[in-house]
Amino acid sequence: MSGRILIVDDEPSIRKVLSAHLRRFGHDVDTANDGAVAISRLQSETFALVVSDLKMPHVDGMELLRWITTHQPTLPVILITAHGTVDSAVAAIKEGAFDYITKPFDRDELDGVITKALNTRALRSGRASARTPRTVIVGSTARMREVYRLIEKVAPSPTTVLVTGESGTGKELVARSIHEQSDRATGPFIQVNCGAIPENLFEAELFGYEKGSFTGAVTSKPGRFELASGGTLFLDEVGELPRDMQVKLLRALQERQIDRVGGVRSVDVDVRIVAATNADLDADVERGAFRRDLYYRLSVFPIGLPPLRERVEDIPQLVEHFLEQFNARLSKSVRSVTPDALAALMASPWPGNIRELENLMERSVLLAEADTLGVGDLPGLRGGGALPLSTDELDDLGLKEYVRVHTARLERARIQRVLEAEDGNVTRAARRLGISRKSLQTKMKEYGLRDG
Ligand SMILES: Nc1ncnc2c1ncn2[C@@H]1O[C@H](COP(=O)(O)OP(=O)(O)OP(=O)(O)O)[C@@H](O)[C@H]1O
Ligand SMILES: [Mg+2]
Incomplete structure (x- = not known):
């Protein structure tokens, strides 16, 4: 199970502590103080595992990871992050890291992750490493x-x-x-x-x-x-x-x-x-x-x-793509967004383009408590709920999407009017709309409407 482990960190103290600890467990350890040094090492020697700091001054852990996933895809990489932020951890796993550990180290966690990585390596290297393109570009406009x-x-x-x-x-x-x-x-x-x-x-x-x-x-x-x-x-x-x-x-x-x-x-x-x-x-x-x-x-x-605002018809596809991606990564099971939420997403100006949409979806999936996201579940969406889709943009929609967006608009407007007429009293509004109080509350949440 053992094999040489390459430790990459710009901080000498971390290199020392880690290698001492791993050697005590009988591992053969080598160190590098920078991603570029690590790469030249990997080109000339064989390692069973790389443990690398994420933040380093020249070639950082992320870049080292990318190099490894391209050149030595069976070599597992464990990244060290100073603050266990969802962001950097998610990004690292996304790029193909085996796992990550946070500083300061928990010895048991560290040993567990390393053992697992070395075992996986043994399994992986038996497999052919035919690399299929990993980059997926979504959009069909x-x-x-x-x-x-x-x-x-x-x-x-x-x-x-x-x-x-x-x-x-x-x-x-x-x-x-x-x-x-x-x-x-x-x-x-x-x-x-x-x-x-x-x-x-x-x-x-x-x-x-x-x-x-x-x-x-x-x-x-x-x-x-x-x-x-x-x-x-x-x-x-x-x-x-x-x-x-x-x-x-x-x-x-x-x-x-x-x-x-x-x-x-x-x-x-x-x-x-x-x-x-x-x-x-x-x-x-x-x-x-x-x-x-x-x-x-x-x-x-x-x-x-x-820019994304010039291809809003790709938004439903992008949303689906990001739901799938973040469900898998965050162990959630959000299945869809409501028509109204989708319409609001399509109406947003997206100055940060797809990155902004991606970040919003990650946040929303992370916070989601139900399996459907309504307008109210999209924190930070610009102009959320207002549905200011232009006629031109609506004209570009397929029939199904078009009907869904319009139905949602009608429904939302009707609910809003009745709620206003009933001074925000949900029970009375529900009676007047001929639906149960519970389903009115669900719809209000979906459409980002508040009572009172
Ligand atoms: N068509 C697309 N399909 C799926 N994901 C996308 C698409 N376009 C961009 N993304 C995602 O959006 C994020 C931003 O993309 P990318 O980094 O390629 O943008 P960029 O143009 O280089 O941005 P910047 O100018 O800010 O560096 C990435 O996480 C990327 O995966
Ligand atoms: Mg870029």
Whole structure:
């Protein structure tokens, strides 16, 4: 059952405590202080389990996890989170983590999780690891079908792709999907968030560095370009790239070569670039904030994602998708949303697009007490209950959905009027509507109506 365990954490004290504890149980333990170091370790040695901190300064636990699920899908990963927030734990499991543990450690819990992970590993490695694409893009409106067509067309080529769209429209999903449908699918997918790297660390992050090239460079480290070799490099928020890095990136793209900081010779890299931005790069070029030559290099094949408010007919499908996803993840069994709630969801402006919808669904499923969500069960929905669907939007609905939305509107309006007439007295209103008090209360909850 035993096998080598790789512990990855930037805090020396955690590495020490964990390895001492695991060694006491007869495990063979190795450590790394960063995700990038861990990756180069994994490339040259075999491990049975990785236990990694989630938050690390350079390549963090999430990225390490993604690399492992792509390259060594049978290798279980346990992530360490400082605060057992639903968010980070859910995100980690979603990305394929075996489990997570929270700091400070509970020894019994830790031992239990590790034993389970090592046993699973033994089972898993017997299975072939044919990787089916994991990225699911939901939506079947004409706008989305066009996006799928473009992805399919460009994926097999080495062409650089620029994905544009408002925040939360699915740019990262598209980038992953291009990678998965390309002949580089078995290679790495490495992500760089250009908006999140401090300016002075950019070069080292992208191109790596040699030992001793600056204070603190105690080892040599490959940059994201090298880590992505044979795969795809996703340059997220590329509009945030500092000016001097724009020049260096352009050179790397043109020559397919990079220089490590403090390195003596150039290194050949074979990477496919997918860049994304929610900025108007065109305008940035015009006002001189983004280099025109780099813009031309990146925008060879643009894919624009529509905001959610321009494809509201996809909302029923997205809602169903997220219900299924969060039911499974949160062990809940919410089966549907009421027609009125659906109408309210379709009427909302969604400035945060699909991410906003996804977060709302997660919150709602988590808090749900019944198996159906009404308007009142969608905390934080903008304009909830008002049903301000425009005629145009209603016209785009299928007949069934159209009738449901209209029926719900009629029903809600009628209930509201009678309740008002009866001064909010539920018993009298129910009698007048010819339904039981209990079913009126259920409908009021569904429609977000309050008595009194
Ligand atoms: N069409 C879709 N179907 C299912 N889930 C989606 C879809 N589009 C986006 N999502 C989900 O919404 C969230 C946001 O998507 P993503 O991170 O790809 O957006 P983004 O455009 O990169 O956003 P940002 O500009 O803020 O980085 C993700 O959790 C993603 O899984
Ligand atoms: Mg993104």
